[in-house]
Amino acid sequence: MSWDQFIYFAMGALLLWGTGAALAYSPARKIVSALFTLGGVMLFFVFIAGLWVSLERPPLRTMGETRLWYSFFLPVAGLLTYLRWNYRWILSFTTILAAVFIIVNLLNPDIHNKVLMPALQSPWFAPHVIIYMFSYAILGAVTLIAIYYLIQGKRIKEPARIMEMTDNLVYAGTACITLGMLMGAIWAKEAWGHYWSWDPKETWAAVTWIGYLIYIHYRLKRTSSNKTAMVILIIAFVMLQICWYGVNYLPSAKQSIHTYSS
Amino acid sequence: MKNSSRHIWEQPWSYREGILIAAGIGLSGLILQLFLGNIHPTLFAAPLNLIIGALFMTGLLAVYLLARKRPLGRWLTSVAATLPALALFLLLSIFLGVIPQFPSGSETALPDNLFTSLGWYRMTTSWPFVLICFYLLLILGLTTLRRTTRKQEWRDIGFYLNHLGLFIALLGGVLGSADMERLTMRVQEGQVEWRGTTATGALKELPLAIQLDSFLLEEYPPKLVVIEHESGRMLPTERPESYMFEGVGKTTDLAGYTVEILEYLPHAAIFSDDSITRVVPMLMEGATAALRVKVTPEGGAAPKEGWVSNGSYLYPHSLLRIDETRSLAMPLQEVKRYTSHVTLYTEEGHTRKSLIEVNHPVMMEEWMIYQYSYDDTMGKYSDTSVFELVRDPWLKVVYTGIFMLLAGALFLFFAGPKKSRT
Numbered sequence: 001m002s003w004d005q006f007i008y009f010a011m012g013a014l015l016l017w018g019t020g021a022a023l024a025y026s027p028a029r030k031i032v033s034a035l036f037t038l039g040g041v042m043l044f045f046v047f048i049a050g051l052w053v054s055l056e057r058p059p060l061r062t063m064g065e066t067r068l069w070y071s072f073f074l075p076v077a078g079l080l081t082y083l084r085w086n087y088r089w090i091l092s093f094t095t096i097l098a099a100v101f102i103i104v105n106l107l108n109p110d111i112h113n114k115v116l117m118p119a120l121q122s123p124w125f126a127p128h129v130i131i132y133m134f135s136y137a138i139l140g141a142v143t144l145i146a147i148y149y150l151i152q153g154k155r156i157k158e159p160a161r162i163m164e165m166t167d168n169l170v171y172a173g174t175a176c177i178t179l180g181m182l183m184g185a186i187w188a189k190e191a192w193g194h195y196w197s198w199d200p201k202e203t204w205a206a207v208t209w210i211g212y213l214i215y216i217h218y219r220l221k222r223t224s225s226n227k228t229a230m231v232i233l234i235i236a237f238v239m240l241q242i243c244w245y246g247v248n249y250l251p252s253a254k255q256s257i258h259t260y261s262s
Numbered sequence: 263m264k265n266s267s268r269h270i271w272e273q274p275w276s277y278r279e280g281i282l283i284a285a286g287i288g289l290s291g292l293i294l295q296l297f298l299g300n301i302h303p304t305l306f307a308a309p310l311n312l313i314i315g316a317l318f319m320t321g322l323l324a325v326y327l328l329a330r331k332r333p334l335g336r337w338l339t340s341v342a343a344t345l346p347a348l349a350l351f352l353l354l355s356i357f358l359g360v361i362p363q364f365p366s367g368s369e370t371a372l373p374d375n376l377f378t379s380l381g382w383y384r385m386t387t388s389w390p391f392v393l394i395c396f397y398l399l400l401i402l403g404l405t406t407l408r409r410t411t412r413k414q415e416w417r418d419i420g421f422y423l424n425h426l427g428l429f430i431a432l433l434g435g436v437l438g439s440a441d442m443e444r445l446t447m448r449v450q451e452g453q454v455e456w457r458g459t460t461a462t463g464a465l466k467e468l469p470l471a472i473q474l475d476s477f478l479l480e481e482y483p484p485k486l487v488v489i490e491h492e493s494g495r496m497l498p499t500e501r502p503e504s505y506m507f508e509g510v511g512k513t514t515d516l517a518g519y520t521v522e523i524l525e526y527l528p529h530a531a532i533f534s535d536d537s538i539t540r541v542v543p544m545l546m547e548g549a550t551a552a553l554r555v556k557v558t559p560e561g562g563a564a565p566k567e568g569w570v571s572n573g574s575y576l577y578p579h580s581l582l583r584i585d586e587t588r589s590l591a592m593p594l595q596e597v598k599r600y601t602s603h604v605t606l607y608t609e610e611g612h613t614r615k616s617l618i619e620v621n622h623p624v625m626m627e628e629w630m631i632y633q634y635s636y637d638d639t640m641g642k643y644s645d646t647s648v649f650e651l652v653r654d655p656w657l658k659v660v661y662t663g664i665f666m667l668l669a670g671a672l673f674l675f676f677a678g679p680k681k682s683r684t
Contacts, residue, residue, distance in 0.1 A: 111501075111502070111503075111504070113485075113504070113506055114482065114506065115482055115506075115596045115598075116598075117596070117597070118597065118598070118599055118600065118619070118620035118621065119620055119621065121599070121620070121621060122621045164679075167678075167679040168678050168679060171674055171675070171678045171679050172674075172675055172678070174674065175671045175672070175674040175675035176671075176675065178667060178668075178670075178671035178674070179668065179671045179672070179675075182664050182667055182668050182671070185664060186664065189657075190621055190622075190623060191620065191621050192632075193444060193623075193630065193632050193650050193652040194442070194444075194652070194654075195435075195657075195660065195664070196435065198358060198363065198385075198386055200359055203355055203358050203359035204359045206355055207352060207355045207356055207359055210348055210351065210352045210355065211352065213348060214345060214348050214349065214352070216679075217341050217344055217345055217348070218341065218345060219679075220341055221341045221342075242359075247359070250359070250360050251360065251361065251362050252359060252360055252361060252362045252363065254362060255362060255363065
């Protein structure tokens, strides 16, 4: 499987996800829309697996490859949320966001080759990046909910229920970024000699983590406002974007050892 | 309990006091920073870090025992105290993540500007950063202690794993950083070395010695690129293409040319004078990889045939000229793996044979030995291996915290937030 075939798998998956998202609004049963979404997820995964085999290394090294996993996990997060919380709009949100990242990958493909530098040849590589991409997808879904909440304003019907869903997703997402970060720390000790070096990528991972900790602790106080909580989520997601790729454009990036894209 | 009906500093305290106290700690740090400059981590090596740790723990317990029933003690474990402290730490971390950092202890002159005075070029050893860290640790410790006094339920397992785990990892990391030693050691094949070099260039004798039996470096297959003569830039400029060798007889499209691989010599010698270049197979030190290729431009121009090589310390690289402005070139091969076969000796007379490579360090006498580098001017013919030796006596403490946090994160994932909030 090579990158040239991506467009067919991506379009097929988007078609299935779009159908699933549209069916969620129709009177059709929940399972129908879930099956379409699942079909898209499976089709997309066939491409990832094929790329993995043909590259002879986990496709997790370049930014484009991480975007690939992100577009894969977004509908997964959307589907789980839909099945658990029944909000019809969540699938269309995650489909649109997945489409954005697919389009970025189509317009701006990375150079993909088999090279995997020695520092990345570790059993920690795949779990560390995959769990991060999964948490980014969950937290991306949460950000969409936060934006939806703020735009709808007073029209929100069941604010308490939406907050409960948001809390659940943030707890799951934060748990995953904690796991990803600590696996990274243990790996860094094996590869670079220290578990935490305040490398710019590590610093921004900590910043992102603290951002979500602030949300979690803010929500513990009963007098907290829902709106402020949602704003915190959007700010935390901006930090997450900086951690993921924005950090490459910062003055501190010159010193980063976390750079692997050609 | 409406906040607006009370004056500031009047109990019960809330966010306002939290913001003021956090700001006050930041400001005190700033004043210390302006007068004293950055903290020198080496000054806090054992036993001073142990004393500070003991004092901090005593202070923490004293505050807890004296103030736990008082409003101040309650407030210190509240969200209103936690969030401003976290927010200030977040702010300093953002500066840390944006501003390039200079290693502590190095003699490089810092730029002459405000950031230097504020300590922001060495944020992690600046007073505001360290003080906020300890303030957060105080809140974290008190909150954990206070939780023990209420009726325990199963959800508290998650609370303790996360809060106590973070407390242990953070305190161990902060105090232990002064005791950590990192040295590099260059060893030549067949030689024994027992002295390491610190970051400042000082030599240090170690309780162990490394003998380099052999050093091996494996490379990925060679790649081909089309470059512009004048600039040496790879083409197409906006998205350079490259082709990794996959076998003789293969054909590929590369930057608008069709390239056919005719012959591959993994070990070649190149003899050239003004008129002629001869490439012959030769299994020897310093041999280079070479590919004989046929390049056909688009649009039916005559194809070019010849050798391309990336050279070695013995031979210069050779290009295949395609036309007036362009050539086919072979960049240096990327490194796949490098390994040192070593014999390790201790002062007590223990001997051990080991294999050290990236991601596979070896532990000996409190020291973790890492494959760090090699002589890159010699590439795969390097007979020198560079190791990094790291000693971190506090690692077990930090790992205890990290593993508690890992378990806590799993707990958080499966248990989720507390259900009833009424």
